[in-house]
Structure formats: structure tokens, C-alpha cells
Amino acid sequence: MYIVTAQQMRDLDQYTIEQLGIPAMSLMESAGKAIAEEVIAWCGGQQEEQADVPRGRALTNEGGIRSDERVIPDRSRQHWLVLVGKGNNGGDGLVAVRYLMDAGIAVTLLYAQDPQELTGHAAAQRDAAHRSGIAYRVWSEEWNLHAETEEGNKQESGINHTASGSKQAEHNQHPWSNYTGIIDALLGTGSKGEPREPYASIIRSANISGKPIIAADIPSGLNADTGEVAENCIQAQVTVCLAFLKQGLTQYPGATAAGEVVVRSIGIPRSTAKQAGLRAHLITDDVLRDVLQIDTSRARAIDGHKGTYGHVMVIGGSMKMSGAGLMASRSALRIGSGLVSWALPEQLMKHMVGHVPELMMIPASEDPDGQWKADTAQTIVEQTAKADVLAIGPGLGRFEDDNEWLRTLWEETQQPLVLDADGLNILSEAEGLSRWPRRQADTVLTPHPGEMARLAGVSTADIQRDRIGIARDFASKHGVVLVLKGARTIVASPQGDIFVNTTGHPGMATGGSGDVLTGVISGLMAQGLSGLQAAAFGVHLHGHAGEEAARKRTGNPASLLAGDIIESL
Ligand SMILES: NC(=O)C1=CN([C@@H]2O[C@H](COP(=O)(O)OP(=O)(O)OC[C@H]3O[C@@H](n4cnc5c(N)ncnc54)[C@H](O)[C@@H]3O)[C@@H](O)[C@H]2O)[C@@H](O)CC1
Ligand SMILES: Nc1ncnc2c1ncn2[C@@H]1O[C@H](COP(=O)(O)OP(=O)(O)O)[C@@H](O)[C@H]1O
Ligand SMILES: [K+]
Structure with a gap:
């Protein structure tokens, strides 16, 4: 599934209108x-579930996040309020009302501004709606709702306040209480910056009203490119995304504001995205097979042998973080590498013997404290001769001259490389990745947002503000495959491709999950996948394994351990 920015969507719209001649x-x-069809379907779903789930249904989006539950009464008494902005997003809402009316659902329009301010196609749709007899209102102070104050009072300006006692009665009287649901057609991809007044007040009030909200294209207040949400951003149950999935809907916190995302075709041929050279995708089975050309069945040749499936060498582990190297090694085995060896400090090795009988161990540092030493670099380079892929970093720790140590491995090994954890931290303190020579073989970096912040020299908040943009720029600039981890992990290629993962589970937010991913990606590379293929397929499989492991921890996904993910691979 393609993912687009607001500008790319505008270009595709323009191409469709001007070149294909679709009005x-x-x-x-x-x-x-x-949009109307999705509202009708949603009302239908409500009705079906009302018999046994009187509090209304909870929707899940692709990432498995549950959105707020809200009550919706009997369908025959449906009355939807459509919030109309003055651009084409408002035009979409003005079309939807005609179809809803035909489906027997009562509708009222609430314009953000004087409807005479609408122009172009939206103005034409306004006229059609008005001529069809659809009722409308224009936003005024009486609609303004305010959040509960610290004292716990619910204040609704424009409503006659009585000193006490009848808060509930007041709440039931506010203009929003006449409606069963809200369609948000205020702002779409043409929105810039924080919603201005009166949009900000309308958004805030709609959220406070407690009514279910279905957003047209994107929730108003969402940055369609980054997934950032404005101070006032619609919190939708469903977002009916038009034509192509907008980037901002894939990333948090935007993904939470969007609720369940439904991408609906509006007649723009999907092939236009390919023609326009779009390079961003949601990772789905189709994308893995057709775009990334991966045999997702992972079928093994009947006459295959351990040499067929490659040899991963994990370089890491230290006395204080022994488990990280072990978990990366075990997951490389579980994902199907023919052979896995682990280079680790000799002191640590003595404690590890017998833990994973399938694993080969290479004593690599004689430090009595079980830490790494910089003078091991040449020995490691020699040891890597037999390996097909190197995974450097899990549990490595920091040590004197680690910078030179890493640079030797970076330059003097020819194999594909996965770099994680302290491997990345060393890199961020190096004199600058841009001054290190580009490796010829595929190089995959797997930072979490904190490590990414150190690599890019910005704050973690800066990273989270525009994860896709940052990942794309970094991967292109440094010629690496970048895996920016966290919910909705992003994989970026040196050529500017983006793949966004939707599998995974919050139970995976536990120490060691990343080490497992390192093992998975390096293990897939050992079996012949490129760095990009292994990263995209790896995050997908790793997330699935996390989901599966969480299911097994019935009732308490917080009890999930990274080791459980390995067992579900
Ligand atoms: N051919 C097209 O372009 C199509 C567009 N469609 C819809 O049109 C939307 C894009 O329409 P537009 O480009 O007209 O833009 P929008 O309707 O998203 O919003 C633009 C309007 O909002 C105002 N505005 C922008 N930022 C604001 C802010 N921060 N606070 C308050 N007002 C603000 C602008 O002055 C302008 O009047 C899409 O999201 C989609 O819903 C669909 O109708 C399908 C076809
Ligand atoms: N809420 C979440 N939803 C989906 N995946 C998650 C979530 N939290 C963490 N993960 C995944 O778990 C892994 C955690 O990696 P990392 O932070 O490096 O952990 P560690 O360094 O402890 O091994 C990443 O792959 C990340 O994408
Ligand atoms: K909207």
C-alpha cells in the first residue's frame, strides 16, 4: 500500500484531473x-453490536490500538452533524450529506465560517446541498464547549449556567447533544500549521461533546506528513482516507487521533502512484512480495544444508550485558541462519557455555572484567572470514578507543553488517559518519529514537516529530539502510524508499526486544536477503512474533519478555 505526503497527493490529484481528464x-x-458509505457501515456495525455490547464498539486500527468507546443510540434515530471547512475537505462533507440523507440518516451542516466564503467546487457542493434541502447552521459561541476545569466543573459557555446541581442537565442541553455522530470535514491536506479560530474551538468542542467522530481524509489538526497533532486535533473513531494513505496517519500520535483508518478509492487509478515514482509503502504481504520481491513463504530447499542458509557472526555481549549478545544470537538461529557464532569476551564465555548448545562461541577479549578491549579489532577481522553477515553491538558496552575498534571493523570487513545498540552509540561519537568511508556491502543501522537522536545530533523529541523525514534523509545521506524502531518502525533505504511497519505490540517495549530484532535481520541477510529486504521483512516478522508472544501471555501482555519473542519467531 502506497503512502503519500500532502504535496504528492496534490500532484496526483492534478495529474488525474489534467492528464487523465477526470473532473x-x-x-x-x-x-x-x-465517506457516507463508511458512516452508514459504522452505524450498521453499531446496531449489530448493540444487543450484547451496550456501550458501543471499540475499534482497532492496523496497529492494534484500541480507540475510545463511545455510545451510539439506535440507528433509526441517527442524526449526524457535518463540520464543514471552507476548502475541498469541506466539499467532501457537503457531498456526503446527500448520500446520508438518502440512506435515511438525518444530517445538519455546521459551517466553520459564513458559507458564502466557500469557493470553487466546495461552493458548488454547498449549493447542491442547500437546494437538496439540507439544514445548516454557522458556528457561533453557543456551540463552544470548554474542558473540565481543575475543580472538576464542566463549563459550557453559551449555555445558561446555574450555580449547581444541574450539570448533567446542562450537558444534555448543549447544541451538540442533538446529534448522534459527527463528520469532520473541516481541514484536510490543505491545512497549514495549528488550526486557527474558529477551527480550533470547533475541534475542541467536537472532542469534548463525546460524540463519535468520523474524519474525512485526515483528522483536522493532524499534520498529514509527520503525524504531529495540533493542540486541538480531532480524535476520530474512524478516518476515511481518500485515494492514498497519508504519511501522517501511519505515525503516532497521528495514528491514535485517526482511530481506525479506511483507505477508499475515489477513482484515481492506483497506477498513477507508480508512474509518479512514489517510493513509500506500508509493509503488507503484497508489498513484501511484489515491491521487495521476497519469498515470504521462506520455503527451504529439500536438499539444503547448513551452508545454504548462511553464517551470522554476532559481535557483542559483555559482563554487564551478557543477555543481549545471547538473545541476538538465539534469534539469528531461530529465524533460520545455518550457523551462528558469537564473538564475546573470554570471561563471559565461561559463564555462557551450555546456554545455547547450537551456538558457536569465539573468545575475543581477555579483559579480566569481561569487557571488550580495542586491541581485539584485528583478531575479530580475521575471525570474520567465515561469516556471511556481521551483527555488531548488542550488549557490547563502551570501552577505551572503541571508536578506532569500530572503525577497523567498519573498514576492514567486506560482509554486510547490522549495527545496533552501543555499536550505534560509538558511531555517534565518532568523528562523523560522513567522514567514514562508505561500506561496499549493505549496512543496516537499527536505532531506537534515543540512539537516532544521538546519531543525528538532535533531541529525541525532534526525531519523533518527523520520523519518516528524518529516517529518509539519514539513510540517503549516509548510504545505509536505516531502521528507526518504535511503534510503527520505519525502514529507509539509501535510494529514498520508505517502508512502514504496522505489526508489533506494546508488550515489546521491554529490554532486549531490539537485540532480538538484530538477530532476526542479520539472520535473514545470512539467508540471502539484501539489507533492505531483511530489514523490512525482519521488522514485520519481529512484530508478528511479538503479537503472538503477547497472545500467549493471556491477560497480561506487560509480562512479555524479549525471550518470548524469540520463541514465537
Ligand atoms: N482534487 C482534489 O484536490 C481533491 C481533494 N479532496 C479533498 O480536499 C482536501 C484538500 O482540500 P484543500 O486543498 O482545499 O484544503 P483543505 O480543505 O484541507 O483546507 C484548506 C482551507 O483551509 C484553510 N486553512 C489552511 N490551514 C488552516 C488552519 N491552520 N486553520 C484554519 N484554516 C486553515 C485554507 O485557507 C483553505 O481555505 C483533501 O484533504 C480531500 O479531503 C477530495 O475532494 C478529492 C479531490
Ligand atoms: N509499543 C510498541 N509497539 C510495537 N513495537 C514496539 C513497541 N515498543 C517497542 N517495540 C519494538 O521493540 C523493539 C525495542 O527495541 P529497543 O528499544 O532497541 O530495545 P532494547 O535496546 O532493549 O533491545 C523495537 O523493535 C521496537 O520497534
Ligand atoms: K478532516
């Missing part, structure tokens, strides 16, 4: 119809 009005018609 803009016809796209808007399809958009509004799709």
Missing part, C-alpha cells in the same frame, strides 16, 4: 460518497 467534481463526488 475534480467527480473525484469530490466519489470522496463524499465513500
Whole structure:
């Protein structure tokens, strides 16, 4: 599934209208119809579930996050309020009302501004809606709701406040209480910056109203490119995304604001994305097979032998972090590498003997404290001769002159490399990755947001603000495959491709999960996948394994351990 930025979506719209000759009005018609259909389907779903789930249904999005539950009454008494902005997003809402009316659902329009301010196609849709007899209101102070104050009072300006006692009665009287649900057609991909007034107040009030919200294209207040949310951003149950999935819907906190995301075709041929050279995808089975050309069955040749499936060498582990190297090694084995060896400090090795009988161990440092030493670099380089892939970093720790140590391995080994954990921290303190020579073989970096911040020399908050943009720039600039971890992990290639993962589980937020991923990616590379293929397929499989492991911890996913992920690979 393609992922687009707001600008790419505009270009695709323009191409469709100007080059393919599909009228803009016809796209808007399809958009509004799709939104109406999703509202109708949602009401239907509500009704079906009402018998046994009186509190309304909870929806899940692709990442398995549950959104708020809200109550929706009997469908026959549905009355939806459509919030209309003055751009084409509002135009979509104005189309939707006609289809909802035809489906027997009562609708009222609430314009953010004087409807006469609408222009172009949105103005034409306004006229059609008004001529069809659809009721409308224009935003005014009486609609303004305020969040509960610290004293716990719920204040609703514009409503006659009585001193006490009748808060609930007041709440039931506010204008929003007449409606069963809200369609947010205020702002779409043309939105810039924080919503201005009165949009900010409308968004805030809609959220406070407690009514279920279905967003047209994107929740108003969401940055369509980064997934950042404005101070006032619609919190939707469902987002009906039009034509192509917007980047910002894939990343948190935007993904939470969007609720369940449904991507609906509006008549723009999907092939236009390929023609336009779009390079960002959500990782799905189709994308793994068709875009990344991966045999996802991972079928083994009947006459295969251990040499067929490659040899991973993990370089890491130290007395204080012995488990990290062990977990990376075990997951490389579990994902199917023919052979795995682990280079580790000799002191540590003595304690590890027998833990994983399948694993070969290489004593690599004679430090009495079980730490690494920089003078091991040449020995390690010699030892790597038999390996097909190197995984450097899990549990490595920091040590004197580790910078030179890493640079020797970086330059003097020819194998594909996965770099994680302290391997990345060493790199960020090196004189600058840009001054290190580019490796000829595939090089995969797997930072979590904190490590990414150190690598890029910015704050973690800066990274989280635009994960896709940062990952893309870093991978292109340094010629590496970058795996920016965390919920909705991003894989970026040196050529500017982006792959966003949706598998995974919050139970995986536990020490060691990343070491498992290092083993998975390096193990897949040993079996012949490129760095990009292994990274994209690896994060997908790792997330699935995490989901599976969480299912087994019935009732308490917080009890998930990284080792459980290995057992579910
Ligand atoms: N051909 C097309 O371009 C199509 C567009 N479609 C819809 O049109 C949307 C994009 O439409 P537009 O480009 O008209 O833009 P929007 O409707 O998203 O918003 C633009 C309007 O909002 C105002 N605005 C921008 N930022 C604001 C802010 N921070 N606070 C308050 N007002 C702000 C602008 O002045 C402008 O009037 C899409 O999201 C989609 O819903 C669909 O109808 C399908 C076809
Ligand atoms: N909430 C979450 N949803 C999905 N995946 C998650 C979540 N939290 C963590 N993960 C995954 O777990 C792994 C954690 O890696 P990392 O932070 O490096 O852990 P460690 O350094 O302890 O091994 C990453 O692959 C990350 O994407
Ligand atoms: K919207």
C-alpha cells in the first residue's frame, strides 16, 4: 500500500484531473460518497453490536490500538452533524450529506465560517446541498464547549449556567447533544500549521461533546506528513482516507487521533502512484512480495544444508550485558541462519557455555572484567572470514578507543553488517559518519529514537516529530539502510524508499526486544536477503512474533519478555 505526503497527493490529484481528464467534481463526488458509505457501515456495525455490547464498539486500527468507546443510540434515530471547512475537505462533507440523507440518516451542516466564503467546487457542493434541502447552521459561541476545569466543573459557555446541581442537565442541553455522530470535514491536506479560530474551538468542542467522530481524509489538526497533532486535533473513531494513505496517519500520535483508518478509492487509478515514482509503502504481504520481491513463504530447499542458509557472526555481549549478545544470537538461529557464532569476551564465555548448545562461541577479549578491549579489532577481522553477515553491538558496552575498534571493523570487513545498540552509540561519537568511508556491502543501522537522536545530533523529541523525514534523509545521506524502531518502525533505504511497519505490540517495549530484532535481520541477510529486504521483512516478522508472544501471555501482555519473542519467531 502506497503512502503519500500532502504535496504528492496534490500532484496526483492534478495529474488525474489534467492528464487523465477526470473532473475534480467527480473525484469530490466519489470522496463524499465513500465517506457516507463508511458512516452508514459504522452505524450498521453499531446496531449489530448493540444487543450484547451496550456501550458501543471499540475499534482497532492496523496497529492494534484500541480507540475510545463511545455510545451510539439506535440507528433509526441517527442524526449526524457535518463540520464543514471552507476548502475541498469541506466539499467532501457537503457531498456526503446527500448520500446520508438518502440512506435515511438525518444530517445538519455546521459551517466553520459564513458559507458564502466557500469557493470553487466546495461552493458548488454547498449549493447542491442547500437546494437538496439540507439544514445548516454557522458556528457561533453557543456551540463552544470548554474542558473540565481543575475543580472538576464542566463549563459550557453559551449555555445558561446555574450555580449547581444541574450539570448533567446542562450537558444534555448543549447544541451538540442533538446529534448522534459527527463528520469532520473541516481541514484536510490543505491545512497549514495549528488550526486557527474558529477551527480550533470547533475541534475542541467536537472532542469534548463525546460524540463519535468520523474524519474525512485526515483528522483536522493532524499534520498529514509527520503525524504531529495540533493542540486541538480531532480524535476520530474512524478516518476515511481518500485515494492514498497519508504519511501522517501511519505515525503516532497521528495514528491514535485517526482511530481506525479506511483507505477508499475515489477513482484515481492506483497506477498513477507508480508512474509518479512514489517510493513509500506500508509493509503488507503484497508489498513484501511484489515491491521487495521476497519469498515470504521462506520455503527451504529439500536438499539444503547448513551452508545454504548462511553464517551470522554476532559481535557483542559483555559482563554487564551478557543477555543481549545471547538473545541476538538465539534469534539469528531461530529465524533460520545455518550457523551462528558469537564473538564475546573470554570471561563471559565461561559463564555462557551450555546456554545455547547450537551456538558457536569465539573468545575475543581477555579483559579480566569481561569487557571488550580495542586491541581485539584485528583478531575479530580475521575471525570474520567465515561469516556471511556481521551483527555488531548488542550488549557490547563502551570501552577505551572503541571508536578506532569500530572503525577497523567498519573498514576492514567486506560482509554486510547490522549495527545496533552501543555499536550505534560509538558511531555517534565518532568523528562523523560522513567522514567514514562508505561500506561496499549493505549496512543496516537499527536505532531506537534515543540512539537516532544521538546519531543525528538532535533531541529525541525532534526525531519523533518527523520520523519518516528524518529516517529518509539519514539513510540517503549516509548510504545505509536505516531502521528507526518504535511503534510503527520505519525502514529507509539509501535510494529514498520508505517502508512502514504496522505489526508489533506494546508488550515489546521491554529490554532486549531490539537485540532480538538484530538477530532476526542479520539472520535473514545470512539467508540471502539484501539489507533492505531483511530489514523490512525482519521488522514485520519481529512484530508478528511479538503479537503472538503477547497472545500467549493471556491477560497480561506487560509480562512479555524479549525471550518470548524469540520463541514465537
Ligand atoms: N482534487 C482534489 O484536490 C481533491 C481533494 N479532496 C479533498 O480536499 C482536501 C484538500 O482540500 P484543500 O486543498 O482545499 O484544503 P483543505 O480543505 O484541507 O483546507 C484548506 C482551507 O483551509 C484553510 N486553512 C489552511 N490551514 C488552516 C488552519 N491552520 N486553520 C484554519 N484554516 C486553515 C485554507 O485557507 C483553505 O481555505 C483533501 O484533504 C480531500 O479531503 C477530495 O475532494 C478529492 C479531490
Ligand atoms: N509499543 C510498541 N509497539 C510495537 N513495537 C514496539 C513497541 N515498543 C517497542 N517495540 C519494538 O521493540 C523493539 C525495542 O527495541 P529497543 O528499544 O532497541 O530495545 P532494547 O535496546 O532493549 O533491545 C523495537 O523493535 C521496537 O520497534
Ligand atoms: K478532516
